[in-house]
Amino acid sequence: MPLVAGVDSSTQSCKVVVRDAETGALVRQGRAPHPDGTEVDPRAWWDALLTAVDAAGGLADVAAVSVAGQQHGMVCLDAAGQVVRPALLWNDTRSAEAARELIEEAGGDATGRRFWAGATGSVPVASFTATKLRWLARHEPANADRVAAVCLPHDWLTWRLAGAPGLDALRTDRGDASGTGYWSPRTGEYRLDLLDRAFGRRLQVPAVLGPAEPAGVLDPAVLGGRAGDVLLGPGTGDNAAAALGVGAGPGDVVVSIGTSGTVFAVADAPAADAAGAVAGFADATGRYLPLVCTLNAARVLDAAAALLRVGLDEVAELALAVPPGADGLVMVPYLEGERTPNRPLATGSVHGLTLSNATAGHLARAAVEGMLCALADGLDALIAQGATADRVILVGGGARSAAVRRIAPQVFGCPVVVPPPGEYVADGAARQAAWVALGGATPPPWTLGATERYAAEAVPAIRERYAQARDRIVDRPGVVTGP
Numbered sequence: 001m002p003l004v005a006g007v008d009s010s011t012q013s014c015k016v017v018v019r020d021a022e023t024g025a026l027v028r029q030g031r032a033p034h035p036d037g038t039e040v041d042p043r044a045w046w047d048a049l050l051t052a053v054d055a056a057g058g059l060a061d062v063a064a065v066s067v068a069g070q071q072h073g074m075v076c077l078d079a080a081g082q083v084v085r086p087a088l089l090w091n092d093t094r095s096a097e098a099a100r101e102l103i104e105e106a107g108g109d110a111t112g113r114r115f116w117a118g119a120t121g122s123v124p125v126a127s128f129t130a131t132k133l134r135w136l137a138r139h140e141p142a143n144a145d146r147v148a149a150v151c152l153p154h155d156w157l158t159w160r161l162a163g164a165p166g167l168d169a170l171r172t173d174r175g176d177a178s179g180t181g182y183w184s185p186r187t188g189e190y191r192l193d194l195l196d197r198a199f200g201r202r203l204q205v206p207a208v209l210g211p212a213e214p215a216g217v218l219d220p221a222v223l224g225g226r227a228g229d230v231l232l233g234p235g236t237g238d239n240a241a242a243a244l245g246v247g248a249g250p251g252d253v254v255v256s257i258g259t260s261g262t263v264f265a266v267a268d269a270p271a272a273d274a275a276g277a278v279a280g281f282a283d284a285t286g287r288y289l290p291l292v293c294t295l296n297a298a299r300v301l302d303a304a305a306a307l308l309r310v311g312l313d314e315v316a317e318l319a320l321a322v323p324p325g326a327d328g329l330v331m332v333p334y335l336e337g338e339r340t341p342n343r344p345l346a347t348g349s350v351h352g353l354t355l356s357n358a359t360a361g362h363l364a365r366a367a368v369e370g371m372l373c374a375l376a377d378g379l380d381a382l383i384a385q386g387a388t389a390d391r392v393i394l395v396g397g398g399a400r401s402a403a404v405r406r407i408a409p410q411v412f413g414c415p416v417v418v419p420p421p422g423e424y425v426a427d428g429a430a431r432q433a434a435w436v437a438l439g440g441a442t443p444p445p446w447t448l449g450a451t452e453r454y455a456a457e458a459v460p461a462i463r464e465r466y467a468q469a470r471d472r473i474v475d476r477p478g479v480v481t482g483p
């Protein structure tokens with residue numbers, strides 16, 4: 001019974017699962033929190049990983065371990081392999097102007113968008129690593145001068161697990177490489193000319209591994225000498241890992257409600273949406289992962305809970321006691337700015353307030369519906385790019401909300417399936433590790449436990465009212481957007 005481990009180093013925390021490689025049965029798990037903020041010293045992720053591994057009973061008895069991580073984060077290393085500055089995360093919007101510049105420089109708005117979608121599968125927004133590199137070159141030239149290599153959170157953690165054996169040993173995979181803005185899912189090659197264009201000079205980047213190709217072996221020294229000859233999987237981005245963890249197949253659209261809200265499907269051909277809503281990523285099995293990402297998901301519910309001074313379960317109870325549409329109260333949930341649509345400076349707003357709907361329950365319902373409507377817009381965009389949504393598989397911390405589970409089919413207009421509560425990103429990483437350990441042309445056929453199915457009549461009025469409110473937002477005060 002070989003064991004394998006999967007790590008999910010996501011925005012809010014690090015989770016580790018240890019599973020049976022052949023059956024996928026959960027053996028043990030652990031977790032540790034990450035610091036808050038949109039720039040984080042990667043060493044904090046490393047400390048959290050060590051704590052979470054410890055809580056999961058260590059890695060001494062596993063055959064392989066894979067790390068999945070939040071996508072896009074810019075980890076800059078100097079020639080000695082030291083971190084140059086805190087990593088800018090996927091939800092840091094300071095490079096929005098750099099994204100605009102990169103599009104403009106590629107021929108102006110429409111031509112530039114087509115260029116980037118054709119070259120990298122995605123139109124740059126502030127989330128992408130390439131835009132962060134441009135920001136660094138412009139705003140922190142002294143730091144930029146010291147950078148020798150750039151990699152992503154999961155690449156860096158895998159490299160540290162290998163003992164950080166020099167920059168040449170950096171490795172990544174197709175899934176995470178596809179979120180950099182300088183790798184093409186269509187050709188499977190880096191576009192280092194675009195990295196040069198963004199940063200102003202060439203940097204070392206990780207070699208891109210195949211889906212079950214080992215990235216090396218775990219350095220026994222890094223875990224207190226307890227680990228033996230443990231293979232390191234290539235790892236991947238957290239959304240690609242979630243697709244692997246839930247075993248998404250044809251007709252499935254996965255909606256993940258974590259810090260980010262994501263809507264994605266596994267596809268046989270790469271996407272290239274010049275409108276920019278759908279990012280044309282690669283997946284972790286050799287296929288593709290068209291994906292829409294919002295900046296505002298589970299934390300909208302956290303904010304509602306804080307505002308109403310109740311817990312998350314009470315937010316759900318309050319929301320479910322109010323009729324669909326919240327009697328006209330609408331929340332546009334752009335609390336962190338927004339990425340889809342590309343409104344990095346946007347703020348949230350509440351519309352349609354009347355004496356009769358000015359209650360805690362209506363606000364709770366409007367928060368859940370608004371967050372889901374933003375994701376439903378993403379679902380439309382994904383379908384417009386060729387995805388089929390026979391059902392939605394709902395995962396992420398926000399899927400633990402009873403209100404989210406029950407309101408989602410009303411907003412999405414299709415049945416929603418919720419797997420048993422679990423860590424599907426870490427599970428996907430573990431399944432990849434099992435693939436590396438056991439070999440074979442496809443990942444081992446692990447099965448999900450009993451899923452819950454939620455079906456309800458679609459309530460189009462919820463989305464119609466939201467669409468009226470969606471563009472009536474104000475930007476952050478005091479922010480200068482122009483030159």
Ligand SMILES: Nc1ncnc2c1ncn2[C@@H]1O[C@H](COP(=O)(O)OP(=O)(O)O)[C@@H](O)[C@H]1O
Pocket residue numbers: 010011012013257258259260298299301302312313396397398399400401402
């Ligand atoms: N019962 C619940 N109801 C609503 N939200 C929840 C519940 N439990 C956890 N969450 C939310 O899930 C979020 C974390 O989800 P997770 O998928 O782990 O995020 P990430 O992968 O981005 O770190 C938190 O914002 C938390 O408030």
Ligand SMILES: O=C(CO)[C@@H](O)[C@H](O)COP(=O)(O)O
Pocket residue numbers: 010011012069070071072090127179237238239258259260261262279291293
């Ligand atoms: O930027 C994206 C996808 O493009 C995000 O989905 C990040 O990958 C962060 O994920 P979570 O920590 O919210 O799971």
